[in-house]
Amino acid sequence: MSAEPKPELARSDFPADFAWGVATASYQIEGAVNEDGRSPSIWDTFSHTPGKVDNDDTGDVACDHYHRYKEDVGLMSQLGLNSYRFSIAWPRIVPEGKGEINLKGVDFYARLVDELLEKNIQPYATLYHWDLPQVLEDKGGWSNRDTALYFQEYADKISRLLGDRVKGWITLNEPWVASILGYLQGVHAPGLHSMEKAVRATHHMLLAHGLAVPALRRNALRSDAEVGVTLSFNYIEPGRPGAEQLAQLKDAWDNRLFLDPLFKGAYPTELYPILSQYLPLEREDMEIISTPVDFMGVNYYFRTLPVEWADQATMSFKDRPNEGSEYTAMGWEIYPEGLYQLLTRFHRDYGIKKLYITENGSAFQDSVVEEDGNNFVHDAGRKKYLQEHFGAALRAYRDGVPLAGYFVWSLLDNFEWGYGYDKRFGIVYVDYPTQKRIIKDSAYWYESLLKSNA
Numbered sequence: 351m352s353a354e355p356k357p358e359l360a361r362s363d364f365p366a367d368f369a370w371g372v373a374t375a376s377y378q379i380e381g382a383v384n385e386d387g388r389s390p391s392i393w394d395t396f397s398h399t400p401g402k403v404d405n406d407d408t409g410d411v412a413c414d415h416y417h418r419y420k421e422d423v424g425l426m427s428q429l430g431l432n433s434y435r436f437s438i439a440w441p442r443i444v445p446e447g448k449g450e451i452n453l454k455g456v457d458f459y460a461r462l463v464d465e466l467l468e469k470n471i472q473p474y475a476t477l478y479h480w481d482l483p484q485v486l487e488d489k490g491g492w493s494n495r496d497t498a499l500y501f502q503e504y505a506d507k508i509s510r511l512l513g514d515r516v517k518g519w520i521t522l523n524e525p526w527v528a529s530i531l532g533y534l535q536g537v538h539a540p541g542l543h544s545m546e547k548a549v550r551a552t553h554h555m556l557l558a559h560g561l562a563v564p565a566l567r568r569n570a571l572r573s574d575a576e577v578g579v580t581l582s583f584n585y586i587e588p589g590r591p592g593a594e595q596l597a598q599l600k601d602a603w604d605n606r607l608f609l610d611p612l613f614k615g616a617y618p619t620e621l622y623p624i625l626s627q628y629l630p631l632e633r634e635d636m637e638i639i640s641t642p643v644d645f646m647g648v649n650y651y652f653r654t655l656p657v658e659w660a661d662q663a664t665m666s667f668k669d670r671p672n673e674g675s676e677y678t679a680m681g682w683e684i685y686p687e688g689l690y691q692l693l694t695r696f697h698r699d700y701g702i703k704k705l706y707i708t709e710n711g712s713a714f715q716d717s718v719v720e721e722d723g724n725n726f727v728h729d730a731g732r733k734k735y736l737q738e739h740f741g742a743a744l745r746a747y748r749d750g751v752p753l754a755g756y757f758v759w760s761l762l763d764n765f766e767w768g769y770g771y772d773k774r775f776g777i778v779y780v781d782y783p784t785q786k787r788i789i790k791d792s793a794y795w796y797e798s799l800l801k802s803n804a
């Protein structure tokens with residue numbers, strides 16, 4: 351018996367006011383690191399430290415989006431997108447980390463937002479996508495409680511100035527990655543190896559979020575404005591019989607370390623033995639942290655199958671590969687069902703009233719081919735990845751999950767942190783030496799979905 355062909359997705363399968371978007375982040379695309387009063391961030395320091403990033407790549411130029419934002423917004427408009435998630439660089443807005451605001455930095459984002467609105471693309475701004483001002487790291491960074499207060503101040507300042515135009519406010523992007531990879535595993539800025547600092551950073555990021563929410567609400571003037579937070583998730587299943595408890599612990603660490611405090615007002619009990627010795631918990635912190643938000647952003651890429659500990663002291667697990675599965679250039683298993691499972695779980699177990707997929711996408715080895723004098727990137731793998739994940743999202747929506755939008759990671763190939771420019775996640779190819787943009791087949795597929803029955 352031959353398998354039924356999969357029905358094509360159509361725009362009208364999703365809600366009429368669905369946010370169809372792409373996502374990017376400041377340090378990964380902007381470049382212009384020394385312009386208009388921006389101060390160095392921890393990622394400038396980290397990427398300029400030899401050996402920290404593949405090929406010693408840095409974000410100095412990146413996609414030069416700081417100067418080419420109009421062209422990039424033009425691409426989004428051409429593809430038919432109605433939403434764009436970008437991040438604001440704290441060191442451009444408050445170069446000293448606290449205190450005086452830098453209006454030239456604000457002006458860049460004001461121009462970007464105006465350009466987006468002009469093209470009917472709704473702005474979703476993330477306030478922290480990992481580029482902490484280095485001056486704050488010099489005072490302990492996120493392991494210092496004051497950083498949470500400075501974040502609140504920065505959030506207040508920028509939202510006063512853009513609150514009349516920005517639709518979605520996202521306090522933090524993937525704080526797990528920022529605290530655990532940055533302060534414990536040392537593979538992200540600031541490159542530290544301390545459980546104590548990682549736990550303190552975790553708590554202070556959560557606090558920073560909770561402190562910022564009321565300020566954002568106060569300053570967000572659009573009647574449809576929303577305030578939320580974006581977390582990273584991987585779908586975890588036991589990698590062998592008998593590894594159920596291990597998988598549950600990994601889930602607590604990877605997926606619930608931020609989720610539970612935010613949406614249940616408590617850290618996962620399984621983690622008390624490791625957290626309790628270092629948690630800088632003060633009275634009322636958990637109430638502040640669990641201040642209600644309008645939505646949660648879900649960043650999903652892959653499944654993991656833990657089989658044993660890699661190192662218990664650093665809470666690292668050994669995962670097994672799955673025979674028969676396909677993997678991306680990051681070595682991540684392609685598992686769309688994981689997206690469905692996670693979305694339905696957040697709805698069922700946490701009752702979260704609105705969910706966005708704020709990132710989903712894949713890196714593949716792309717190549718540019720010339721046909722009839724034009725350049726193309728036939729990224730069949732990425733196109734399939736997106737088709738399948740949009741399909742899983744649709745299934746979740748049909749099963750009652752309040753899914754409000756989908757932001758593909760990423761608009762452009764960009765600086766993929768410790769991997770530098772080797773890993774390409776864009777639906778638009780960037781030829782770095784010339785900064786020429788080439789629309790990949792995956793973007794044409796997305797365009798056809800958006801124009802299917804708009």
Ligand code: IFM
Nearest residue numbers: 375524649709759766775
């Ligand atoms: O590039 C990153 C992004 O900055 C955060 N989420 C995951 C992406 C791919 O690794």
